[in-house]
Amino acid sequence: MSFPFAAFAPVAVIVGALVVGGWVLTTWLRIKHGYPLDGAWGQAVYPKTDDAAMERIKLLSQENAQLRAELGSIKDRLANVERIVTDSSHILDQEIEKLRSPRN
Incomplete structure (x- = not known):
């Protein structure tokens, strides 16, 4: 069969x-x-290596650079906040009074 x-x-x-x-x-x-x-x-x-893709890559690179710069400034601000929180209150009071006093 x-x-x-x-x-x-x-x-x-x-x-x-x-x-x-x-x-x-x-x-x-x-x-x-x-x-x-x-x-x-x-x-x-x-x-894809056409002009539209290259323009998109360029725009994304620019946005990436802007976001990195913004992240850097946020890190600096956070460091200042951490310093204020962790410093003793006496030093903080002195720095605030320095800022309030008029400059010559």
Whole structure:
């Protein structure tokens, strides 16, 4: 008794069509949402290096620099608050009085 290949052929065609259709669908979704396409070994097939991507990188770099500067000023302010909280009250009173006295 031999295996009936005629009964297996439609199943193989349906499975093959589903695999190809799934591959096409995932590739389309990746392109639609801006993900880079990968080759067989994970390398980018079409990396985005267009003007819009470069402008976006430039804007993000500028925003990163601004946020780092703001974080630095916040760290300085926090250090002053910590110094005020941890200093003895006598030294703090003297510094406040220095600020209140008129300068010559």
